[in-house]
Every structure is written in C-alpha cells, then in structure tokens.
Amino acid sequence: MAEKHPLDLHSLTFTGQLSGRCKIPGDKSISHRSVILGSLAEGETRISGFLRSEDCLATLNIMRQLGVNIVEDGDDLVVTGVGLHGLQPPAGHLDCGNAGTAMRLLSGLLAAQRFSSTLVGDESLSGRPMGRVITPLTQMGAQIKSDEHTAPLEFSPSIQMKAIDYHSPIASAQVKSAVLLAGLYADGVTTVTEPNKSRDHTETMLKGFGCNLQVDGLKVSVHGQPHLRGQAIKVPADVSSAAFFMVLGLCHPDADLLLENVNINPTRDGVIKILQAMGGRLSLENPRTEAGEAVADVRIQSSQLRGIDIPEALIPSAIDEFPVLFIAAALANGTTRLTGAEELRHKESDRITVMIKGLQLLGVDCKELPDGAEITGGPLHSGMVDGHGDHRCAMSFLLAGALRPEVDTVVRGCHNIDTSFPEFFTLVEQLGMRHQQPVPVVTIDGPSGVGKGTTSALLAARLGWHLLDSGAIYRSLALKVMNDDLDPANEAQLAEAAKALRLSFQADGQHARILLDGQQVNDQLRSEACGDMASQVAPIAAVRQALLQRQKAFQQPPGLVADGRDMGTVVFKSAPLKVFLTANAEERAKRRHKQLKEKGVDVKIRDLLRDIEARDHRDSTRKVAPLVPAMDAHVIDTSDLSIEEVLAQIMNLVGQHVKV
Ligand SMILES: O=C(O)C1=C[C@@H](OP(=O)(O)O)[C@@H](O)[C@H](O)C1
Ligand SMILES: C=C(OP(=O)(O)O)C(=O)O
Structure with a gap:
C-alpha cells in the first residue's frame, strides 16, 4: 500500500446545537x-x-x-x-x-x-x-x-x-x-x-x-x-464508530442525538455500560436482532459525566473504545482510572502512551499506568497533538477539539482514519462541525542574538513558505510611537495605534521589505532606540492582543515560518514544529558586537553583555507572554553552531515533523 502523508493536519470546531439522527457505517x-x-x-x-x-x-x-x-x-x-x-x-x-x-x-x-x-x-x-x-x-x-x-x-x-x-x-x-x-x-x-x-x-x-x-x-x-x-x-452500524458520537453527544452542552441501528452485541457493548456508569444519559431504543446480531437505536443526551474506576471485566467488550473514553474522562468531573488494559499497547499504536501524551499536551492532568491510565477531568489548552497514524486516537483528539471550541486544537497523523471510518469527516460536517486542514507553521522563538532572523528567513526561502518576522511588527509599532510622539505609557492609545498600524511586508530575495505607512523602514527598525522602545511596548497586554490576529493572518498556504518570542507559546500554539533557539549571553554579545562594528558603531562587549542580560531577565520574567520555550519546543543551543548547521538541524526536524 502506498505510504500516506503522516502530517495530515486537521481540526474540528463546533459551536452549534447537536441534534438529529445519525447513520453510522457498517461494523x-x-x-x-x-x-x-x-x-x-x-x-x-x-x-x-x-x-x-x-x-x-x-x-x-x-x-x-x-x-x-x-x-x-x-x-x-x-x-x-x-x-x-x-x-x-x-x-x-x-x-x-x-x-x-x-x-x-x-x-x-x-x-x-x-x-x-x-x-x-x-x-x-x-x-x-x-x-x-x-x-x-x-x-x-x-x-x-x-x-x-x-x-x-x-x-x-x-x-x-x-x-x-x-x-x-x-x-x-x-x-x-x-x-x-x-x-x-x-x-x-x-x-x-x-x-x-x-x-x-x-x-x-x-x-x-x-x-x-x-x-x-x-x-x-x-x-x-x-x-x-x-x-x-x-451488517449493523459499528458500535466502535458510534462510540465517537456517544462521547460527542454526552459531552456537548446541548445535544439530543439518535444513532441508528447500532450493534449492541453484549461482547461489544462495554462502551455503553462504561458511559452509563459515568453518568451518561444514553438509552437503547427499539432493540431487535438482525442476522444473529443484537441492534438498537442509541439515544444520547447532554450529560455531566463523572470519573469512575472502570471495571476490568468490561475491558474486552470496550477494547477499541478506550481512546475516545479517555477523552470522555478528560472532560468529566473527577478522576477515571483504568487498569488491566495492557492490550491497548498492541493496537495500531500504543494507545495508552499516544493518548496520555496527547492529553498532557492539551494540559490534562493524567498519567500512564503500565496497564492503563489515570485521568482527571478539567479544562483543555490549545495545542497540536499527534494521532500517530492511529485512526481511533486521531478521531478522539479531533472530537476533543470540537468539544472545546474556545481552544485551538490541531491533530496531526490523521492519515489512517479511512481504515475504519471513511465517512467520518462527512458525518461530522453534516452534524454542523467545521472541518479545517490548517496550513503548517514552523515557529522559531528565542532571545535576540541567537540567529533567529537569519535562520527563519533562510528556512522560509528553502521551504518556499511565507515568513512572519513578528519582532518587526512590534518594532514598527515602536517606530510609529517615536515618529508620532505617542505616549508609551498610554496603553489604550498604544492598542489603538497597534490596531491601525499600516504595515506590509514585500518579498525581496531572502528578506522582506517592511513598509510602514508606505515607507520602507527596514534600517530604522534595526536601530537601538527602536529596539528599546519595542521592548517597552511589547509587554503591554492590550498591544499584544491587538497584534494577535494580525500575526495569525500570516498563516497562508503552503506554509509559514514564524519568527519571534511567543510564536510557539501564544500565537501559533498548535504549530506542528516549534523550535526555540538559545545561545549563551557572551556569544550573543560577541555576535552583536561584530554586527555593530560592521556598521561602524563602536561599543564595548561588556556593555552589550550587560544589556543582553538585563533584557533576558525582563523578557523571561514578564507577566504577559514571557520568553520561554513551549512545552513541545525543540531547543537548539546555537552558541557553537554556524547558521548553516542550525538550519540543517531545523530542516531535519521539518523532515520528521512537517514535511515527512
Ligand atoms: O476480531 C476482531 O474483529 C477484532 C478484535 C479486537 O482485537 P483483539 O482480538 O486483538 O483484541 C479488536 O481490537 C479489533 O479492532 C477487531
Ligand atoms: C485494533 C483495531 O483494529 P485491527 O486490530 O484490525 O487493526 C481497531 O480497529 O481499533
């Protein structure tokens, strides 16, 4: 069989009511x-x-x-x-x-x-x-x-x-x-x-x-x-596929759904029993037998689920439904505990590890056990999770995202959904969900002097992707503040200016020409004064909020390299590849010294070092979007590496995580 594209990014969002009848495909x-x-x-x-x-x-x-x-x-x-x-x-x-x-x-x-x-x-x-x-x-x-x-x-x-x-x-x-x-x-x-x-x-x-x-x-x-x-x-409808819609309906705030003609064979109905034990309002209507198999229509109504200890006797009859049951547990009140399910490690993926890693990435309090898991329900965070090519894990994470529209959840590794459920996306769209295939983003964050700008520009050129130099956006605002004599302490005025910023980027070889109010401002943006002002206005929450959508709008096909300080932690939380570049302060001071010397500016390395250390401290301790690597970022120390060596490492990561 031809290798499928393992990246395969998908997301589902859903805000409407969930009702009607649903025809699930055959078992x-x-x-x-x-x-x-x-x-x-x-x-x-x-x-x-x-x-x-x-x-x-x-x-x-x-x-x-x-x-x-x-x-x-x-x-x-x-x-x-x-x-x-x-x-x-x-x-x-x-x-x-x-x-x-x-x-x-x-x-x-x-x-x-x-x-x-x-x-x-x-x-x-x-x-x-x-x-x-x-x-x-x-x-x-x-x-x-x-x-x-x-x-x-x-x-x-x-x-x-x-x-x-x-x-x-x-x-x-x-x-x-x-x-x-x-x-x-x-x-x-x-x-x-x-x-x-x-x-x-x-x-x-x-x-x-x-x-x-x-x-x-x-x-x-x-x-x-x-x-x-x-x-x-x-062939009756597959209860394993129906299970996704059971969890969807139960965890949705306004749902009344009927799943037609579902196989409820007692050797397969563990998921129904477990969800009922968790407090799910799930009832069997019109039970009957067809071709020797028990079937019924399954009615699902919104419920507040609670965590339970899953009885081990129910494991074989729910063996394929644990990925989606883990999602139910993550959205329930209290703790769900599963033991005796070591078999889950031998399915299309190790379903215990894949699900728990993904849930942890979404901020869920949970842990692996050798033969199961312990999951405490709570809010979800934004993030990109990996279905690892396991159809059931991928669909489970997608539904978790749909059930929490307030966060941005992207799932990669969805390429095997068709192995069991080719109609999945059609069905969820029929129910009113929005299915998107987000454009891939590589985020490159880190402090100044680590080679972020050059690395990002070269990477974007090599991939043929768009480039977002988010630092330039903050610097442009700073320049506007200086040019128009705005008050850097007046937060409301700054936020207005941020919203109204007339800024555009024009491709120019490996770099971009940055136009502010129609004038090219690349050189002015690089000045020390502009950098200082940028570091004053950037921590202001209202400014960051005003510039958020503006930065997100750069996510255009075929892909985006986003260079900045909070690209992976705030702006593109669900990026499939996050890189954080570091270098020791001495090395960064040396690099800056060389740059300035080339421009004919004479400063002492010692002074540059002191400034860099002060800025690092300010950036990493500030309350809004502090400069820290994202939990799922790949940290590369560039102190002893050339730009080409850094780029080679990133291209390698792109090969593994983005363009496989
Ligand atoms: O016999 C079957 O049709 C199946 C049996 C189960 O596997 P095990 O027999 O390995 O438990 C199940 O996980 C699989 O999806 C389908
Ligand atoms: C485990 C599964 O299938 P199989 O063993 O047939 O790959 C499944 O569909 O969840």
Missing part, C-alpha cells in the same frame, strides 16, 4: 468476516451494509487475489463462494495494510491451504505481535516463517491441520477466530478457551453459515470440514 469486524466466510461457502453470499473502509477493502482484495469472485450490486456486495477447498494460489504478496483483523484472521485461513502465501502489512501492522496466532497455528501443524513473530508472515503449503484444544492466554477475538478458521480444515473438533469473553461475531456467523459449532461459556468448539452455505448478511 468493521462483521464486514471482514462476511467476505471471508462468504468466500468459503458454497453458493452466493449477499452482504448489505459492508463497510467500505481501507481495512475491510484489504480483506476483500485479498479474497479476490485468492480467486474469489466478489462484485458490487448497488450498495451490496455479492460473493460467489468457492467452498472450503476452492481458494487459488495468489500471484503476489497479500497486503493487509493497517488491519490487524485481516492479518490474524487470514493467518488461520492461509495456514491451512495447500499453497504457499505471504501476508504483509504497513509499518504499524508490521510491528504488531503475531506470535499470538503463530503459536496455536503451529500446534495445528502450520508452517509459518516470520522475523521475531512479526509480519511479513510466510505460509508454507499445509499437509493436514490437526484439531487442538487451545487455551488462549489473552481474550482476543482475532486469536480465537484464527484458530477456529484453521479448525474448519482439521479433522475432528477444535476448541478454543479464552480467559474472558471476546467479541463473538465469528461464532455467530459460522453458525449462520451452517457450521456445527458449540459455545460453552468461554469455550468454543468447531467441527472440521463443514459445508458452509451462502447467506444474506446485514
């Missing part, structure tokens, strides 16, 4: 299974409501590569089954993309075929543990080659699968399903017992296809060599 787990079992059946299987997400399409394509005819008929899929022994050797590798379910379920199937095959996946999937299926399948006689129990997985032709009685150390529907699928090819009865009940869609569907299968509590037994008969399958 991912049931969709995977419907094409696999339909392929192994005799006759035709018609699937309605199949989830056309990248994960399920990967499974569908693999079944086609194995010789199965699958066609679209309107919204339905029609699978012409080839029978248990009718699959054909594939021409090339079989690509599962990001889908753990595809890889683990198909391992059970391919381990039992009389031809060889290889399953591959994307970077995330290639790091996920496959030993959990390799172990039982090997006991059944499969020969699987892999490097450290991770993908690619190479299957040798099978001679004959042996029925086994397998006690799985983890509650995993993927493991259980892999063994049951391989068990279809064994002579005799294959049994899987799990420590806790995981989702049971494979069992339900196998029975529907006419397989002889018994469930006895945590034990499932399948009789090998069945004749599966093609079925009509109606």
Whole structure:
C-alpha cells in the first residue's frame, strides 16, 4: 500500500446545537468476516451494509487475489463462494495494510491451504505481535516463517491441520477466530478457551453459515470440514464508530442525538455500560436482532459525566473504545482510572502512551499506568497533538477539539482514519462541525542574538513558505510611537495605534521589505532606540492582543515560518514544529558586537553583555507572554553552531515533523 502523508493536519470546531439522527457505517469486524466466510461457502453470499473502509477493502482484495469472485450490486456486495477447498494460489504478496483483523484472521485461513502465501502489512501492522496466532497455528501443524513473530508472515503449503484444544492466554477475538478458521480444515473438533469473553461475531456467523459449532461459556468448539452455505448478511452500524458520537453527544452542552441501528452485541457493548456508569444519559431504543446480531437505536443526551474506576471485566467488550473514553474522562468531573488494559499497547499504536501524551499536551492532568491510565477531568489548552497514524486516537483528539471550541486544537497523523471510518469527516460536517486542514507553521522563538532572523528567513526561502518576522511588527509599532510622539505609557492609545498600524511586508530575495505607512523602514527598525522602545511596548497586554490576529493572518498556504518570542507559546500554539533557539549571553554579545562594528558603531562587549542580560531577565520574567520555550519546543543551543548547521538541524526536524 502506498505510504500516506503522516502530517495530515486537521481540526474540528463546533459551536452549534447537536441534534438529529445519525447513520453510522457498517461494523468493521462483521464486514471482514462476511467476505471471508462468504468466500468459503458454497453458493452466493449477499452482504448489505459492508463497510467500505481501507481495512475491510484489504480483506476483500485479498479474497479476490485468492480467486474469489466478489462484485458490487448497488450498495451490496455479492460473493460467489468457492467452498472450503476452492481458494487459488495468489500471484503476489497479500497486503493487509493497517488491519490487524485481516492479518490474524487470514493467518488461520492461509495456514491451512495447500499453497504457499505471504501476508504483509504497513509499518504499524508490521510491528504488531503475531506470535499470538503463530503459536496455536503451529500446534495445528502450520508452517509459518516470520522475523521475531512479526509480519511479513510466510505460509508454507499445509499437509493436514490437526484439531487442538487451545487455551488462549489473552481474550482476543482475532486469536480465537484464527484458530477456529484453521479448525474448519482439521479433522475432528477444535476448541478454543479464552480467559474472558471476546467479541463473538465469528461464532455467530459460522453458525449462520451452517457450521456445527458449540459455545460453552468461554469455550468454543468447531467441527472440521463443514459445508458452509451462502447467506444474506446485514451488517449493523459499528458500535466502535458510534462510540465517537456517544462521547460527542454526552459531552456537548446541548445535544439530543439518535444513532441508528447500532450493534449492541453484549461482547461489544462495554462502551455503553462504561458511559452509563459515568453518568451518561444514553438509552437503547427499539432493540431487535438482525442476522444473529443484537441492534438498537442509541439515544444520547447532554450529560455531566463523572470519573469512575472502570471495571476490568468490561475491558474486552470496550477494547477499541478506550481512546475516545479517555477523552470522555478528560472532560468529566473527577478522576477515571483504568487498569488491566495492557492490550491497548498492541493496537495500531500504543494507545495508552499516544493518548496520555496527547492529553498532557492539551494540559490534562493524567498519567500512564503500565496497564492503563489515570485521568482527571478539567479544562483543555490549545495545542497540536499527534494521532500517530492511529485512526481511533486521531478521531478522539479531533472530537476533543470540537468539544472545546474556545481552544485551538490541531491533530496531526490523521492519515489512517479511512481504515475504519471513511465517512467520518462527512458525518461530522453534516452534524454542523467545521472541518479545517490548517496550513503548517514552523515557529522559531528565542532571545535576540541567537540567529533567529537569519535562520527563519533562510528556512522560509528553502521551504518556499511565507515568513512572519513578528519582532518587526512590534518594532514598527515602536517606530510609529517615536515618529508620532505617542505616549508609551498610554496603553489604550498604544492598542489603538497597534490596531491601525499600516504595515506590509514585500518579498525581496531572502528578506522582506517592511513598509510602514508606505515607507520602507527596514534600517530604522534595526536601530537601538527602536529596539528599546519595542521592548517597552511589547509587554503591554492590550498591544499584544491587538497584534494577535494580525500575526495569525500570516498563516497562508503552503506554509509559514514564524519568527519571534511567543510564536510557539501564544500565537501559533498548535504549530506542528516549534523550535526555540538559545545561545549563551557572551556569544550573543560577541555576535552583536561584530554586527555593530560592521556598521561602524563602536561599543564595548561588556556593555552589550550587560544589556543582553538585563533584557533576558525582563523578557523571561514578564507577566504577559514571557520568553520561554513551549512545552513541545525543540531547543537548539546555537552558541557553537554556524547558521548553516542550525538550519540543517531545523530542516531535519521539518523532515520528521512537517514535511515527512
Ligand atoms: O476480531 C476482531 O474483529 C477484532 C478484535 C479486537 O482485537 P483483539 O482480538 O486483538 O483484541 C479488536 O481490537 C479489533 O479492532 C477487531
Ligand atoms: C485494533 C483495531 O483494529 P485491527 O486490530 O484490525 O487493526 C481497531 O480497529 O481499533
């Protein structure tokens, strides 16, 4: 599968009321299974409501590569089954993309075929543990080659699968399903017992296809060599996708939402129980059974959620919903505690680390536990969080941003949302949310004399991006104050002047021509007097506020390099890359001395050093926007580096964080 762009910045904002009915797309787990079992059946299987997400399409394509005819008929899929022994050797590798379910379920199937095959996946999937299926399948006689129990997985032709009685150390529907699928090819009865009940869609569907299968509590037994008969399958709405809208509705101040036809299978309804225990007004209307699966319409009304200790028994039935439950916890009153959920570290990302890091960045009081997390609800801060290419983490952070319109939340790493929920952005827009893809910003902050200005100008030129020299904006105001003889102590007058400032920047090679009231003022802005005045007017809160929107307006495609002192901490809090340059005061005094000497100005280094130290103290201790690195800034000490060396380090960071 082609590598997708990992930056992929998105944000959602929402201020309106939330009401109406919402059609959530089909269940991912049931969709995977419907094409696999339909392929192994005799006759035709018609699937309605199949989830056309990248994960399920990967499974569908693999079944086609194995010789199965699958066609679209309107919204339905029609699978012409080839029978248990009718699959054909594939021409090339079989690509599962990001889908753990595809890889683990198909391992059970391919381990039992009389031809060889290889399953591959994307970077995330290639790091996920496959030993959990390799172990039982090997006991059944499969020969699987892999490097450290991770993908690619190479299957040798099978001679004959042996029925086994397998006690799985983890509650995993993927493991259980892999063994049951391989068990279809064994002579005799294959049994899987799990420590806790995981989702049971494979069992339900196998029975529907006419397989002889018994469930006895945590034990499932399948009789090998069945004749599966093609079925009509109606895929209900995915409760895992519905979970995002449950949390959205509950945490929204004015919501009454109906999610239609949601799968509420008792092995999947943990999220509903947990949210109800947190005080969520969430009710099930019109409960019914369709194609062996329990479904209902789920009504969600605004609620004040409270923190709880999540019962460990509910973990398997809510395993994919913890990213969004973490958001619910961050918006609830009090503390939520989750333990016994180490499995979350083995999903598309380490979901404990990714979610807790992101929440911490948004200012939430929370911490990781080895097997869970502790989260105390409270206000959110602005920031850019990383979904790390995990669809569920990315969607969860986006909704947190939508629920807190007063802060600016940008989420990167959203490129895998289509693996489970391609309609996500369309649906949230239908509900009235504003979806934006913000222009990337690199902020370069630091005190004077660290090489900020030159570095930023060179970086903007190299990237072909816009440049904001925010210092020049403050200096221009200072110049205006001096030219028009304004009173630097009259804050209201200064704020008015800041708002009315007639300032423009014109590109001129690597630099910009700065025009104030139509006159080029670059040289005047660099004078010591102007610098001193700038440092007097810049700390005034009303001035900073008046200039804020003006600076934000520089964020234009294809990107912006913003040079200043509070670019990463105040103006562009959600920038994907924040750099803070430092250098020791002696070095900065030396650099300034050299600059002034070149201009024919004779000053003593000692005096410059004293001024620099005084200014550093003033800047870093002032109440409004003090000069400090943002929490997520990359600090580079430029004392012993040339401009080229600094630029090389920043370009490297751009490569990692912005233009990957
Ligand atoms: O069987 C399935 O369809 C799934 C089982 C779960 O994984 P585990 O079996 O690893 O718990 C779940 O996380 C995954 O999204 C889908
Ligand atoms: C874990 C998930 O899927 P998979 O294991 O199929 O990649 C998921 O969708 O949350």
